[in-house]
Amino acid sequence: MTKPEKSWEKRLSEAPDELAIQFVESLSYDRRLYKYDIVGSIAHAQMLCEQKFITRDELKKIKDGLLEISDDIANGKFVFDPVFEDIHMAIEAALIQKIGEAGKKLHTGRSRNDQVATDIRLWMRDEMELMQARITLLQKAFVKLAENYTQDIMPAYTHLQRAQPVSVAAYLLSFPEMLERDFVRLDNCRRLLNVSPLGSGAVAGTTLAIDRQSTQQQLGFAGITANSIDAVSDRDFCAEFIFDCSLIAAHLSRMAEDWIIYCSGEFGFVRIDDKYCTSSSMMPQKRNPDMLELIRGKTGMVYGSLVAMLTILKAQPSTYNRDLQEDKIHVFNAADTVQACLDMSRAIVEHTHFDTRRIAAGLDEGFLDATALAEYLVGKGIPFRQAHGIVGKLVADCEKSGKRLGQLELAEFHAVTTAVEKDVYDHLGAGNVVRRYATPGAGGIEQAASQIASWNDRLSKR
Ligand code: ARG
Secondary structure (H helix, E strand, O other): OOOOOOHHHHHOOOOOOHHHHHHHOOHHHHHHHHHHHHHHHHHHHHHHHHOOOOOHHHHHHHHHHHHHHHHHHHOOOOOOOHHHOOHHHHHHHHHHHHHHHHHHHOOOOOOHHHHHHHHHHHHHHHHHHHHHHHHHHHHHHHHHHHHOOOOOEEEEEEOOEEEEEEEHHHHHOHHHHHHHHHHHHHHHHHHHHOEEOOOOOOOOOOOOOOOHHHHHHHOOOOEEOOOHHHHOOOOHHHHHHHHHHHHHHHHHHHHHHHHHHHOOOOOOOEEEOHHHOEOOOOOOOOOEOHHHHHHHHHHHHHHHHHHHHHHHHOOOOOOOOHHHHHHHHHHHHHHHHHHHHHHHHHHHHHOEEEOHHHHHHOOOOOOOOHHHHHHHHHHOOOOHHHHHHHHHHHHHHHHHHOOOHHHOOHHHHHHHOOOOOHHHHHOOOHHHHHHHOOOOOOOOHHHHHHHHHHHHHHHHOO
């Protein structure tokens, strides 16, 4: 392709330096916006025709040319030349090359500033939908796994110390909750970004009678931006999107951390499928949860992108500045990383087993029923703070004698409090405790069953 002259080269006395060409280009990464750029340009051309800036014949040439370019890019036939800086210039130059004069009218009433702001919004809407679909699949995987363990009990930890017994299903159902908030956060972010900046031009709009509503409606935006000065430099939605990605990464990282601990020899709670483990180059016995470690590790990159995005926005003078070009590096990075982590997490969840026998064998350790015993004493009329002290003393005694609370004789209880009666033994032990949880949302067997039912209902609609 012979290089068409860039119109603004007339303003500059010298051709750009090779170093400058390489430094300023974004084509190497913004080419992935090409479909959105073309869709946006077709809508813009359609509007230019409605407003009589171009003829029907010119519109047809532009549309056909753009669609051919789209095919060429999709088929790998398009030659990306960094001299065109970005995807917008590359496509426009190729169009002019292809169709001549009509192509030169496409940029009427438009700037790359409103063009790129439009493209990222269009891209992000689709990307969010894909992300939400992946979130839903992961939620479904957790619910399905939970269904296998409705009758099983495990310790819940606070401070990574044994705390209270919970149903394994209830533990697993904590993750779809986090993911649901992530899903809704993406919806909220979409609502704010779903307005069309097209027609804002470089910064002040245009003196030409273009029709912003037309392009807005064609592109499926809910409205148009109200202020061109803001619209060309607003990247709030980019920061917000990366923040949403960061929280997803945080949630996946916490799950990964749990299971890395749970599959250690010391815990032995879960078995991650061999497919998702690696071995050691030196220690032949090793089965390492590297995928989970990478899910945890990649969180750092997503957070890095969030900080980078916020820093890019900080202290830029109004309005568009080239700094903003860097936005795409970070939204793409955060999106790609999180999409991959969501896929990997789902595959792992679908192939993980809880070793319920091993978990059950350890349930007598760690006084998981101590809180329930204090609550039993509340039922016998003892103020909670006092009951807490009584059980603390009983636990300390048990620790010395190597007994569980349920192994204490009535006489031993009575040495500390006479409030304890024979029925105490129905309240002790992890199984009794889990069956007795009384509040909605508690970690009990019944509560887990009702959460499974409500998740299945909710998720079947998506
Ligand atoms: N590649 C640029 C970006 O991503 C497009 C806008 C360039 N605008 C300009 N006035 N130089 O931000």
